[in-house]
Amino acid sequence: MIECDILVVGGGPAGMAAAVAAYDSGVKDVIILDREPELGGILRQCIHNGFGLHKLGAELTGPEYAAVYKDMVTERGIKVYYETMALDVTNDKIVTATNRNGILNFKAKAVILAMGCRERSRGALNISGSRPAGIYSAGAAQKLMNCEGYSVGKKVVILGSGDIGLIMARRMSLEGAKVEAVCELMSYSGGLTRNIVQCLEDFGIPLYLSTTVAEIHGDKRLEGVTIAQVDENRRVIEETKRYIECDTLLLSVGLIPENELTKMAGIEMSAVTSGALVDENRQTEVDGIFACGNVLQVHDLVDYVSDEAEIAGNAAAKFVNGTLEKGETVNTTAGNGVRYVLPQRVHKTSKEDIALFMRVTEPFGKVRFTVKSGEEVLATAVRLKVAPGEMEKILIKKEKFELINGDIIVSLEEI
Ligand SMILES: Cc1cc2nc3c(=O)[nH]c(=O)nc-3n(C[C@H](O)[C@H](O)[C@H](O)COP(=O)(O)OP(=O)(O)OC[C@H]3O[C@@H](n4cnc5c(N)ncnc54)[C@H](O)[C@@H]3O)c2cc1C
CATH class of the missing domain: 3.50.50.60 (FAD/NAD(P)-binding domain)
Structure with missing residues (x-):
């Protein structure tokens, strides 16, 4: 031992x-x-x-x-x-x-x-079609290119617009590959705004929102994918299906x-x-x-x-x-427009200011976050724009701890 x-x-x-x-x-x-x-x-x-x-x-x-x-x-x-x-x-x-x-x-x-x-891998997605070579998670492709020196493909489609997918769209372009499309199931990108600008817009790579990869084609090596728009229940809209020829599919799906x-x-x-x-x-x-x-x-x-x-x-x-x-803790909970708050419980006897981290449920324009315990307001914060891809941080000052009289709830309102 x-x-x-x-x-x-x-x-x-x-x-x-x-x-x-x-x-x-x-x-x-x-x-x-x-x-x-x-x-x-x-x-x-x-x-x-x-x-x-x-x-x-x-x-x-x-x-x-x-x-x-x-x-x-x-x-x-x-x-x-x-x-x-x-x-x-x-x-x-x-x-x-x-x-x-x-x-x-x-x-x-x-x-x-x-x-x-x-x-998250292909197995978690249930994309129909064959199982050819040329399908990688974005991180695996990143490791192969950046650490092992391999070129993973020449014509690429990327599923998922999280930061790793966006970074790999730029990386593949810099290595001479053509990135045909980045498809995102949601109606907004999951990545940081700075990455959308620097990795897609600066390289002329199209981002298709509310779009998924519906089918995979190819036998030994990937030959193409069928992409399609999805409805509000994230189901494929048949008439929007379109074939894209490619030899590589990168998955950046969480x-x-x-x-x-x-x-x-x-x-x-x-x-x-x-x-x-x-x-x-x-x-x-x-x-x-x-x-x-x-x-x-x-x-x-x-x-x-x-x-x-x-x-x-x-x-x-x-x-x-x-x-x-x-000693005693109180719980923190997510209210209107907030997906989660971390930490999930805090000591009201803490001797330091407490930072709460959170993500929003969907993109909003200008919002005000309010942190309340009962009717008492512990902190507020205004943001000009928020998106689920970006983590938010709000500080509760230690002078406010004496106002805590039950669970702490963080919510937002559009202003
Ligand atoms: C593929 C990928 C690409 C990313 N690219 C970016 C990017 O471009 N920009 C960015 O800001 N963020 C990126 N991130 C996010 C990035 O992971 C975090 O910002 C940061 O690296 C997280 O740090 P961490 O120490 O928590 O985890 P990690 O960096 O993942 O480190 C965890 C460590 O724990 C070790 N480990 C795990 N389990 C065990 C075990 N059972 N026993 C022993 N060791 C273990 C692993 O080997 C690893 O070294 C990426 C994440 C992934 C998965």
Whole structure:
């Protein structure tokens, strides 16, 4: 049994920032486990720029952003077990893992879960047709191109307009491929506005909203797809079907938080975020187990992943030192126009301002968010434009905590 104060599962941006924050809060005995041979998580394959503007005040590529945190981990002498896959986490904080040396057992005083996401695959979509080569998830194509140096195709259709799909539309164009279309099932894009402008509009790539891939054609290699518009129930409108010749279909149809370990530990989950239910310290319902990054909620910007991980890391250190906030919590809930609010519960005795993160249910123009507890208004915020693809953050100032007299509800109204 390897004993340590804090064990971090996952060495992506969340795991690294959490480990560094825990160390800097005074708990030096921190271990990171990652199944990959290097730290950095998904950032290792994201060679485009746009990372770090908020957090580091510089526009970096994914590997550059990861390198900043990797250096911090190394400088502090935080121990990393590479190519080590965590297989099981128990609620008494025993983590079983495997690597080339066999099975390892860790016993930690606190565990931070930072396992990130995986991509939803074709199997989850039920697209009819054959199963030829040439169909990739956008992230798999990104890894093949950016890390392995392969060109994955020449004529491309992309299904899904989330950020990974948009980034890959630009990447494929830069590599000389022709991106025929980006199809999006919803009536709005799931990606950041900046990515729609920089990755599609700047490259003249058409975005077809309320459109899906209805059929796949080809035997050994993909030869084409049939795309079609969908009605308000997302059913294909037969008469709008149209064939597009292509040799590659990239799927960017959502990320699934990797929460198998979280569930094994018996931690209660949110049906909306598919992550654990947490308080403002990112502590799950099991004392001493924390979660942060994409495993907790799918983030749009890595900068916010690092912020969230620092909260978890600092709190895990306090837990180990016995100084973490305990006591009564109130729940936060999503009201009109808001899909979810995270954290799902907060301590009204917290000594710090509390940031609430949320996503809206659909795109709106100018809106006012109101955070209320009973009839008391704890915070308001006006935004000129909101969309489900962009995470919103509203701060409740600590002076307002004394007004909390029941569940906190966040809603929006158009103004
Ligand atoms: C394919 C893909 C492409 C993306 N592209 C972009 C982009 O271009 N721009 C952007 O801003 N965001 C992008 N994102 C979002 C990005 O994931 C997050 O911003 C950020 O990387 C999340 O950090 P994380 O540490 O939570 O997760 P990750 O970066 O996914 O890191 C999780 C780490 O945990 C490790 N791990 C998981 N399970 C285990 C286990 N059981 N045992 C040991 N180790 C484990 C993994 O190996 C990985 O290193 C992308 C996401 C994906 C999936």
